[in-house]
Amino acid sequence: MGWRPAAGWFLVFSFLALTAGMARGSALSSEEPQGQSRDAIAAKIEKYLKLARTGRAAVRPQAARRLSQLGAPAAARIASLAGAQGQGLVDLGPHVVEIVADFGEAELRGVLWRVLLDLDFPWRGPAARSLARTAEEGEVQRFAACLGDHIWQVRHAALDGLQLLDARDLQDEVRALLRDCDGSVRRAAAALLDAWGDGAALRFLVEDLKREDRYFRLPLGAQARFDAARILKQRLGDDFGFDPGLAPGEAANREALQAIEVAARKRAQGRWPALPAIARAATNRIGNTIGLELRSCRRGEFYLRWNEAQDLLIVGTGNAALVPLESGLVARLKAACEEHLAALGETRFWGASGCDLEQFRFVDSAGELRAYLLTKGQKSVGDLRPLALDRLARLLLESLPDAPSADPRLDRLKSRARAALEAVGGDL
Amino acid sequence: MVKTQLLHACGLLGLVLCSSGLAPEVHEVSMLRLNNIEFEVGDELPDWVLALDGETVQLSGYMQSETLEGESWFDLTNDSCGCGTSKLQHFVRVIIEDGTTTFTPSELELEGVFSAGEEFDEDEFIESIFRLTIDSL
Secondary structure (H helix, E strand, C coil): CCCCHHHHHHHHHHHHHHHHHHHHHHHHHHHCCCCCCHHHHHHHHHHHHHHHHHCCCCCHHHHHHHHHHCCHHHHHHHHHHHCCCCCCHHHHCHHHHHHHHHHCCHHHHHHHHHHHHCCCCCCHHHHHHHHHHCCCCCCHHHHHHHCCCCCHHHHHHHHHHHHHCCCHHHHHHHHHHHHCCCHHHHHHHHHHHHHCCCHHHHHHHHHHCCCCCCECCECHHHHHHHHHHHHHHHHHCCCCCCCCCCCCCCHHHHHHHHHHHHHHHHHCCCCCCCCCHHHCCCCCCCCCCEEEEEEECCCEEEEEEEECCCCEEEECCCCCEEEECCCCHHHHHHHHHHHHHHCCCCCCEEECCCCEEEEEEEECCCCCEEEEEEEECCCCCCCCCCHHHHHHHHHHHHCCCCCCCCCCCCCCHHHHHHHHHHHHHCCC | CHHHHHHHHHHHHHHHHHHCCCCCCEEECCHHHHHCCCCCCCCCCCHHHHCCCCCEEEEEEEECCCCCCCCCEEEEECCCCCCCCCCHHHCEEEEECCCCCCCCCCCEEEEEEEEEEEEECCCCCEEEEEEEEECCC
């Protein structure tokens, strides 16, 4: 029996199909829908959609991942629920939105870009991450436009997208984010610039290893150290023994910091740029009397504090912006806090779980820190905020500057904070 | 003076109990350290975490904002929002032996028996990798 070309081609195609199937099988792990009945797959899709939306917090991303592993049937179901404009994605929740681009469906990708342009869509961060993780040729300008977004998660994702697309032409735009209000965006920009050959950007990461700042008791500086240490280890190939869980002034860390700086300077080839104030580790430790933390999926995040001893407004995290206030103003605000918060008795929490949050903190005359928390999901809740906190919020807002400013933390601060407050707790 | 002597005596007693193995050694563990381990599903937990398995541990953190009232467990997170929290290492499942949950946004300082390792639910989803069993809230 002689060799026949047709049989040869058949064997080649069979081999290719088999290896492609194996590769796909390994990517899909245990959720390969092949061999399952249509009804069984449909039931799984509904189950995972529900768990990704309302399951326990630790389970939601896993359920969303299993959906993506179900492939085309899950994509079709999500597309039908999302609708052409993507309005249905709101109800599917952030974890499903985060995996939408993984299906590789052009139609769904278009929907994600559409919702990303809708400033009232609550899951813009997850949508941007989904798109960035799967960035496609021809999307450079779309990601570039996201670098100026008011939601830090969108800016961060845009950097990831540009990295995947190797958009080195945008180095200047990326470099501008070394002055970002958000520390994780600055760190991502620094890592990307180093990956593109600008080792001097590591200076920003080395500085973050020195951060010790807190927002009340939240150890934001320590978290920045962990993030910076992880990135620097990736970039430099060594952590030099630096322990981000310990203060940077600990003896072992001081030595490690020196070694890291030497390695980073070597990579920077002698360039060691001066840091803008926003990127410097804070050296002053100013006490806090009153705090208002706002996190709105739609309107952004604000970390505001008022200091009684120095009559200061402190805006942001890390090396925060300091705004002198009229003498005695914070003492009056404190007295108002005592009065309004007394009306709340022992109640400390309002609303239901969700991504939107406002938290009032107050150090009372006895030095005790009290916290009052409102949270909600993506849907607006008419009068979530109790009257006492409404009054307090209005007073605090009045103390904020509202003029345009070159400092993005202070630019029209009152208007932006008011919008965030209204997005979370309702009208003021 | 009497009070100081009493405190010293208590400390000495604690030392004796501890060294004799009657009182457990308490490990103060940072939530940040737990949150920042590098872990993906299927990975081995770091040795230092595994070494805490079965040990008495002190942890400070916040009830995740989705905590249900009247449950015998809740998830402890590093900040009171927990909204960006989606990785397994960002949660410590706290199991209350005696009592149930009442949500509070205040920081909690807890002491209990730590357990490490993947724990699955009936659908084979990992529910937790860190757990802390406490007597009561």
